[in-house]
């Protein structure tokens with residue numbers, strides 16, 4: 001009995017120590033160390049978005065690609081002289097907004113040197129990108145620290161494939177402790193932004209080898225994409241949301257529901273019973289509040305993936321350091 005009690009005391013003490021060492025994320029982490037940093041970031045972004053509102057989509061995607069590879073640790077920002085960092089991986093070649101994060105970091109460093117991580121700035125920027133697109137405004141957790149390892153191979157293995165079906169995508173999300181609900185809700189981020197032709201043109205050129213288009217696509221939509229994206233067209237872009245590209249709303253789910261999901265991974269959502277039920281719920285205008293609330297929760301979940309906290313990682317002055 002006594003040894004059992006000792007074991008319990010040890011177990012409780014060990015778990016307390018572990019939780020202290022892990023120093024979880026929290027709201028207003030910089031409350032005393034850099035008060036006002038979230039306002040500083042938001043003000044800086046107000047100017048950026050006034051000049052180019054489309055970069056909002058870029059910042060949202062940047063945070064996602066950061067979190068899925070080695071956790072939300074700003075490793076996506078790191079540069080490599082020999083082209084082997086995460087940002088050099090094929091799915092990352094169309095990421096945008098690096099210079100925005102770097103410019104904000106300069107302002108934050110001027111106010112509070114070596115206090116605020118690049119990873120937290122990226123999380124705040126993603127949140128603000130959504131808010132400024134008329135989407136939900138949510139409290140962002142902070143306290144992440146930056147990693148200094150960035151490998152192309154990790155990006156290639158950990159990011160979800162654009163032609164993945166729900167089984168594949170669910171597995172990729174599960175590895176990051178994210179659920180099928182997170183998958184369908186976060187796919188709603190495609191209410192903003194664009195994709196380049198090579199990300200989807202296989203769906204409209206010779207899909208099954210007989211010169212056809214993906215039969216799951218709404219035929220006129222497929223024809224339009226076929227005309228716009230010749231197989232050698234690498235540069236043209238097409239909106240992911242056929243209704244409202246630059247506004248955070250239900251237009252993406254309405255598109256998917258109507259067979260106008262641009263990526264294979266978008267269209268796949270309506271063919272699974274669980275994700276399909278969510279798509280059809282979101283096809284109803286009265287679901288906007290539900291989508292907003294769900295999106296905020298799933299973004300917070302994603303923002304916790306693999307974070308470095310406490311004494312792990314580092315706070316660096318420049319986000320895009322060269323590691324090799």
Ligand code: HEM
Pocket residue numbers: 057058060061064094095096160161162163164169183186187189190192193194195196197198199240263265
């Ligand atoms: C479910 C798995 C996902 C897949 C397979 C996927 C794939 C893609 C692809 C292929 C593009 C277009 C790239 C290009 O051709 O330029 C894209 C764009 C985008 N993705 Fe995703 N994505 C997924 C989930 C997410 C999530 C979770 C977010 C954010 C929370 C997100 C945010 C975005 C945004 C905002 C864009 C537009 C970017 C821009 O306009 O620059 N995506 N995604």
